[in-house]
Amino acid sequence: MRKFLKGRNLLLAMLLIVSAILAACGGSSGESADAEGKEKSYKLKMSVTVSDSSTWYEAAKKLADDMDKETDGRIKIEVFTNEQLSGGDSGKAVEGLAKGSIDLTFNSTIIYSILDQRFGVASAPFLLKDHSEVDKVFNGEGGEKLKELLAEKGVQALGYGENGFRQITNSKREIKLPEDLNGLKIRIPGITMYTDLYRSLGTDPSTMTFSEVFTALQQGTIDGQENPIDVIASSKLEEVQDYLTLWNYSYDPLVLGMNKKLYDSLSDADRELFDRLGKEAAAYQVKIAREKEASQIEDLKSKGMNVYTPTEEELEAFKKVVQPVYDKYTDIWGEDLLKAFTP
Numbered sequence: 001m002r003k004f005l006k007g008r009n010l011l012l013a014m015l016l017i018v019s020a021i022l023a024a025c026g027g028s029s030g031e032s033a034d035a036e037g038k039e040k041s042y043k044l045k046m047s048v049t050v051s052d053s054s055t056w057y058e059a060a061k062k063l064a065d066d067m068d069k070e071t072d073g074r075i076k077i078e079v080f081t082n083e084q085l086s087g088g089d090s091g092k093a094v095e096g097l098a099k100g101s102i103d104l105t106f107n108s109t110i111i112y113s114i115l116d117q118r119f120g121v122a123s124a125p126f127l128l129k130d131h132s133e134v135d136k137v138f139n140g141e142g143g144e145k146l147k148e149l150l151a152e153k154g155v156q157a158l159g160y161g162e163n164g165f166r167q168i169t170n171s172k173r174e175i176k177l178p179e180d181l182n183g184l185k186i187r188i189p190g191i192t193m194y195t196d197l198y199r200s201l202g203t204d205p206s207t208m209t210f211s212e213v214f215t216a217l218q219q220g221t222i223d224g225q226e227n228p229i230d231v232i233a234s235s236k237l238e239e240v241q242d243y244l245t246l247w248n249y250s251y252d253p254l255v256l257g258m259n260k261k262l263y264d265s266l267s268d269a270d271r272e273l274f275d276r277l278g279k280e281a282a283a284y285q286v287k288i289a290r291e292k293e294a295s296q297i298e299d300l301k302s303k304g305m306n307v308y309t310p311t312e313e314e315l316e317a318f319k320k321v322v323q324p325v326y327d328k329y330t331d332i333w334g335e336d337l338l339k340a341f342t343p
Helices: 002-024 055-070 090-099 117-123 131-138 141-152 192-200 210-219 229-234 260-265 268-302 312-321 323-333 335-340
Strands: 042-048 075-080 104-108 155-170 185-187 204-206 224-228 243-259 306-308
Touching (some): 042 055, 055 155, 055 268, 117 141, 117 192, 117 243, 117 335, 131 243, 141 155, 192 204, 192 323, 210 224, 224 229, 229 268, 243 260, 268 306, 312 323
Parallel strands (some): 185 224, 243 306
Antiparallel strands (some): 104 243, 155 224, 155 243
């Protein structure tokens, strides 16, 4: 009898232990409370491509400050500039974000093209002509499609910022029509689409790292380059470039992204907080970037740069020349995705 009771007590003890373990593991994936029921604390790392003088950093800092304030310091975000978390490599930054070694980033969709060429659709040539079309697309189906594509890669989009429309500069001549580009050596981003695009325009494209561009322009190794106005102005390219053409040929959006596994592990309340504050931070970056750009263009003019804005007829000539890019990449992007980004 004693053996029976002893065995029965042992069995009950084991059942109690198993029950306790199951209870401890029984929470949903969206819960983020500790053992005492308190909301979980986080110390997160965010990577920004450029320096602390940029609108990118200002937006990231706003997100960090707002999150710290609204959670009484429970969620802290440390912002690292110049891709310090990835050794200065933007490609590795988005890869780290997707894998979870980096918690948040502010990166261009051009960089995301390293993960999947479909991200290049957002910067298709002459697809979006001005800010009103940009806002229509990114606040609508285009923004939703991009969010879905990012989720496939393990990234939760909290909001969309703006690097801006990419413009072209050179030291040889004013660019009004496609033939003005013939034979020019132009530095471009290291993305296949841009290489194909600039070859169709008759240039000799080069994909050197941007840190080498000023010296290459100064020495005449290349004739020109293309970038948003903020990059042109902050890099003082007016010192080595005489001509700037405002042709808005390619839009460069930014993604304020968070590792999706981390995002999904948050409580419902924390996810809503990141959604709201992320969207606000991205909208803030767009606002100040656009305000800054207008004054930067005027400053470039005052410093002697020849600034030209093509007419609608001249832009149509460029669009006809780059049609082969669409012939090649529509199948890569997918017709539905391209349609979503067409205003």
